[in-house]
Amino acid sequence: MRFTLFLLLAGGLALGQTGLRPMTFQDVVNTQAVLGGSVSPDGNWMLYALAVPDWKEAKRFTDIYLVSTKQGLASTRQMTFTKLKNEASPLWSRDGRFFVFSSDREGTGATPLSQLYLMRTDGGEAQRITDAKDGVGSFAFSKDGKWLAWLQGKADQKQIWVLPVAAIETAKPKQWTKHATQVDSFEFAPDSKRIYFLTPDSSDKDNLERMEKKFTVRIRNQETPLVHLWGLDVESGKENRITSSSEYTVSSLSLSDDSKWIGFRGTPAGRYQRTVNEAAIYADLYLVEAATGKIERLTNNKEMSESPLSFSPDSRWMAFSAANDFTYFRTHKVYARPVSMSPETSSEKWRKLGDNFDGEVSIDFWSADSTMIYFNTGVRASTQLMSLAVDSGKVTQVSSVKGTLSVRQDEDSNRLILSYSDPVTPRNFYAIGSAEEAAHRSSWKQLTDSNPQVKQMALGQTSTVEWKSSDGRMVEGILVKPADYAPGKKYPLIVQIHGGPRGASTLGFDASYGNYSNIYAGAGYICLQPNYRGSSNYGEKFATEIAGDYFRQGYEDIMTGVDHLIAQGLVDETKMGVMGWSAGGHWSNWILTHTDRFKAISSGAGAMNWTSMYAQNDTQRVREHYFGGLPYDNFDKWWNVSPLKYIKNAKTPTLIQVVDGDPRVPRPQSEELHMALKKLGVPAELLVYPGSTHGIPDVRNQMVKMVSEFHWFEKWVRGQSGWFEWKEMLSSLDEKREKAPTDQ
Numbered sequence: 001m002r003f004t005l006f007l008l009l010a011g012g013l014a015l016g017q018t019g020l021r022p023m024t025f026q027d028v029v030n031t032q033a034v035l036g037g038s039v040s041p042d043g044n045w046m047l048y049a050l051a052v053p054d055w056k057e058a059k060r061f062t063d064i065y066l067v068s069t070k071q072g073l074a075s076t077r078q079m080t081f082t083k084l085k086n087e088a089s090p091l092w093s094r095d096g097r098f099f100v101f102s103s104d105r106e107g108t109g110a111t112p113l114s115q116l117y118l119m120r121t122d123g124g125e126a127q128r129i130t131d132a133k134d135g136v137g138s139f140a141f142s143k144d145g146k147w148l149a150w151l152q153g154k155a156d157q158k159q160i161w162v163l164p165v166a167a168i169e170t171a172k173p174k175q176w177t178k179h180a181t182q183v184d185s186f187e188f189a190p191d192s193k194r195i196y197f198l199t200p201d202s203s204d205k206d207n208l209e210r211m212e213k214k215f216t217v218r219i220r221n222q223e224t225p226l227v228h229l230w231g232l233d234v235e236s237g238k239e240n241r242i243t244s245s246s247e248y249t250v251s252s253l254s255l256s257d258d259s260k261w262i263g264f265r266g267t268p269a270g271r272y273q274r275t276v277n278e279a280a281i282y283a284d285l286y287l288v289e290a291a292t293g294k295i296e297r298l299t300n301n302k303e304m305s306e307s308p309l310s311f312s313p314d315s316r317w318m319a320f321s322a323a324n325d326f327t328y329f330r331t332h333k334v335y336a337r338p339v340s341m342s343p344e345t346s347s348e349k350w351r352k353l354g355d356n357f358d359g360e361v362s363i364d365f366w367s368a369d370s371t372m373i374y375f376n377t378g379v380r381a382s383t384q385l386m387s388l389a390v391d392s393g394k395v396t397q398v399s400s401v402k403g404t405l406s407v408r409q410d411e412d413s414n415r416l417i418l419s420y421s422d423p424v425t426p427r428n429f430y431a432i433g434s435a436e437e438a439a440h441r442s443s444w445k446q447l448t449d450s451n452p453q454v455k456q457m458a459l460g461q462t463s464t465v466e467w468k469s470s471d472g473r474m475v476e477g478i479l480v481k482p483a484d485y486a487p488g489k490k491y492p493l494i495v496q497i498h499g500g501p502r503g504a505s506t507l508g509f510d511a512s513y514g515n516y517s518n519i520y521a522g523a524g525y526i527c528l529q530p531n532y533r534g535s536s537n538y539g540e541k542f543a544t545e546i547a548g549d550y551f552r553q554g555y556e557d558i559m560t561g562v563d564h565l566i567a568q569g570l571v572d573e574t575k576m577g578v579m580g581w582s583a584g585g586h587w588s589n590w591i592l593t594h595t596d597r598f599k600a601i602s603s604g605a606g607a608m609n610w611t612s613m614y615a616q617n618d619t620q621r622v623r624e625h626y627f628g629g630l631p632y633d634n635f636d637k638w639w640n641v642s643p644l645k646y647i648k649n650a651k652t653p654t655l656i657q658v659v660d661g662d663p664r665v666p667r668p669q670s671e672e673l674h675m676a677l678k679k680l681g682v683p684a685e686l687l688v689y690p691g692s693t694h695g696i697p698d699v700r701n702q703m704v705k706m707v708s709e710f711h712w713f714e715k716w717v718r719g720q721s722g723w724f725e726w727k728e729m730l731s732s733l734d735e736k737r738e739k740a741p742t743d744q
Contacts, residue, residue: 020458022483022522023511025706027457029053029699031511034419034448035062036089037429040096043413044069045121046447047079047090047099048429054084058699062086064101065448066121069415069431072445079119080126086114093165094145094412100129102136116150118168129163130173138185141165144192147234149176151183156208158182160197160232177232177239184227189290191259195232196242198250200225221271227251229264229288242293243286251283256311256318261339262288263309263318266297280305281621285320287339301326303621310363312370315339317390319353319373321362324540329547329625331540333361334373334388353388357395358539361388365409367435374398374435376406378537381464381476381506385438399438404508407438418444421509423462423480426451454509458483460521462507465528467564470556476538477530477561478505480517481570490572491526492717495562495598497580497587498529501546501554504537505529513702514581514604514695519710526570532557532587548628550641551590558587559595573597577713581605581657582665582694586643589673592654593646600716602655602709605665605694608644608672611635618663647676653683655712657705661692683716685723704729 035049046069049062064087068075080087082105090101098120104112106128113135117126130136130150137151137158146165151158152173160177177183179199186197202225226249229242243250248266255262267273267283285298285306299306299322306322319336323329335350353373354361362375373388385398385407399405403422410417418438421427430444437443460480469475482491496515498505510517517527531538532554534546546554565571577600580588585606592601607613611631614623624630631638639645654677658670670686677684687708691697696705707728714720 020456020483023457023459023516023518024522025516025519025703025710026055027453028511028513028516028519028706029055029703031426032450033060034427034429034450037408037417038090038092038099039069039410039413039415039417040092041094041412042096043410043415045096046415046417046429046431047092048448049088049090050448050450053699055699057084059084060699062088064088064090067447069445069447072431072447073449076448079121085112087117088114089139091139091141092412094141094143100139100141100148101126102139107135116148127169129168130161132161140186140188142188142192142195142234143190146192147188149186149188149195151186153182156182156203156205158184160186160195176237179230179239181225185253187253187255189255189259190257193234193259194290195234196253196255196262197230197232198227198253199230200227221275223271226269229253229262231290242288243295248283252308254309254311256315256339257313258315260290260315261311261318262290263298263311264288265306265308275618285309287318303328307332307362310366311339312366312390313368314370317370319363324352324355329544329622331358331360331543334363336390351393353390353393354395355393357386360536361386361395364407368414372435374407374409378504378506380537381478381504381531383506385435387435398435401441402507404506405438407432407435417447420444422507423509424454424459426454426509426511451511457518458522459518460510460527461485462510462517464507465561465564467561469533469553469560471553473533473542473557475531475533475557475561477528478507479565480510480521480527480529482521482524482526488569490569491524492575492713493562493565493571493577494520494525494527494713494717495558495576495578496527496529497532497558497578497584498535499580499582499584500536501532501534501583501586502536502543503583504531504535506537513706516706519706523710525713526565528561528565530558530561534583547626550626551587554587555590555594558591562597575599575717577601577717579604579709579713585665589643592652593643593649596649596651598652600655600713601652602657602712603670603673604657604705605659605662606643606656606669606673607665608642608647608669608676610638610642612672613665613669614638616666616668644672644676647673648680650677650680650682653712653716655709656684656686657689657709658687659689659691659693659696662694663692664694685712700729 030053033051038047046067051060051062053060064079066077066079085105087103090099092099102114103117104114107113116130118129119126132152134154139150147162149162152161153159161173162176163173164171181200181203184198188195229250232239250264252265264286265283266286273282281303287296287298304326307320310319318339319334321332321334324333334353337350360377363373364375383404387396387398405420407418416432418430418432429447462480465479466476520527534554536543566573576598578588578591578598579602581604585604588601588603589606614631627638656670656674658667674686689696689701696702708724711724715723
């Protein structure tokens with residue numbers, strides 16, 4: 001294939017002499033991923049799934065692996081071997097004698113159904129333990145280890161089924177709930193005496209039937225029944241209703257370790273406040289006393305998103321994270337108070353924790369003595385582990401890595417599992433003995449090696465870069481130089497703008513269809529990933545000051561970053577391109593209509609007309625925040641920040657890419673851009689990918705996105721002849737499939 005061959009040769013003699021090769025597009029789609037991570041009750045072993053792509057099938061398939069948390073990589077064993085099937089979600093029995101996992105290994109058809117299988121770690125074949133006609137859903141062991149429960153049934157008739165663990169290989173499954181409506185989700189109480197489940201108040205049989213009979217019209221914000229909380233007594237099998245309010249629908253259960261308290265999120269009953277992406281904004285938190293069923297409303301914050309309630313291990317404290325001072329869009333802090341509903345504490349105000357840290361504060365896990373909360377958060381171009389003292393509210397940075405780190409605690413064994421990546425290290429799992437060990441890389445025990453083939457690749461030289469913006473504020477970004485970078489030489493530049501905009505480019509491993517800088521580095525480009533105004537990780541003011549003035553300062557931040565690289569002698573200013581998706585597409589469109597300095601632009605799912613975009617997409621409140629109220633109250637304000645207003649300034653050849661049913665930045669926004677450029681005589685192409693998601697869902701079209709985008713820059717930035725030929729993609733299907741390594 002021309003594009004693969006080109007990339008293998010682009011690095012030149014210098015790379016050849018190192019014995020390494022540049023990354024290719026096929027390398028990107030062949031990147032493997034470690035998933036899950038189930039720790040044994042004694043903390044000594046971990047099960048995980050490895051997702052391996054199959055190019056011909058254009059899907060990822062998973063198998064299960066076992067590794068010792070003490071011995072690390074050398075102890076790795078592959079437990080399942082199923083070709084083109086999925087073995088997923090391994091879960092240990094409470095005594096650690098075996099594990100259960102879901103698999104579609106015996107399923108047939110386009111979407112084969114999954115069943116549950118039992119397997120012992122000392123060898124032997126997996127044994128199927130369910131035979132559900134409609135497959136199984138989520139599953140869990142009771143905390144006392146006596147029961148395995150799962151969801152089973154047709155789409156609107158799912159119920160809880162169980163097997164006794166003592167006879168799990170011989171007993172017949174038993175249906176535990178026979179509720180009038182389906183069970184959406186369930187959770188065992190820590191004392192294993194009850195099981196809590198969520199179920200809708202009614203079932204719309206007519207609506208289900210019309211879908212089955214192909215009356216598939218979609219109704220926006222369709223009215224759906226309220227969902228409420230029920231409990232089932234494990235010993236007697238008796239069900240009881242816990243919530244019944246007509247004012248809210250229930251989600252996000254959390255249980256205290258002493259089984260005395262239940263937390264949940266209640267979203268208002270109104271159909272337009274229960275939309276998938278807006279529900280959390282309007283929801284509030286509630287507390288239930290399990291013994292009495294008494295319910296206390298904990299928050300009453302209009303248009304405020306709060307995290308699910310979190311209980312301390314000693315069940316004395318409850319906490320949640322929400323915007324600072326309960327003001328929309330401010331950075332999150334943690335709020336805590338005693339759990340008790342006694343008269344002395346029920347009116348106690350929530351105490352805010354984390355004010356000394358100018359960043360996002362949340363709750364990932366508690367210390368065993370309940371005195372400390374740990375959370376993972378972005379710090380400039382990295383993510384770090386932080387601690388939050390419950391008594392003083394002080395935040396302390398625990399780790400200090402030049403990469404992206406996340407630590408989680410297994411709730412049964414209390415074993416800490418760390419995931420980490422950096423520019424030359426794909427994401428992998430590591431075991432640590434305490435939260436403090438996150439600060440010492442030498443203490444990490446590596447458990448997985450997801451992509452060993454990366455060691456054979458010459459990756460870009462990646463570092464952070466800082467510059468002064470037009471208002472004097474220092475701005476940071478990620479700079480990726482060619483692997484064979486030569487000081488004094490000027491290179492073509494690709495500016496890669498992250499989405500969000502409340503997000504950030506960080507020092508992680510770069511091998512995705514959205515931001516594949518290592519391929520550009522292998523082909524002799526420099527890449528700049530600016531963390532422009534509006535990005536997270538740089539404090540509240542930095543993230544929020546674009547509200548009411550959306551594009552101006554972010555644009556200045558990006559352009560001064562480009563100027564900085566030119567001044568440093570790194571970039572050939574006559575050979576520059578810009579690319580981005582979502583908010584990165586918004587900024588790409590703004591750049592298109594405000595400068596002709598770039599030779600090519602790739603705009604992915606970018607907005608052109610904010611007034612029409614407001615009603616077309618699935619989120620409104622955040623737009624009101626950024627642009628100051630409703631468009632109907634001030635059309636001029638919304639039009640003044642719409643790239644379409646300035647479209648006659650556009651001169652740059654633009655590749656436009658979008659998913660057909662994108663709910664976040666709908667296709668018409670890209671069509672408005674394409675039509676305008678064609679009428680103005682500006683070179684443009686529009687690629688519309690199948691799907692109904694904000695990103696491209698399938699591997700083959702992800703490949704199309706990368707290859708077409710790369711060659712768009714080759715054509716217009718470097719002046720290469722031609723652009724994109726389908727024979728390049730088609731021939732890849734005829735070639736022998738590249739097999740990604742599976743040895744760990």
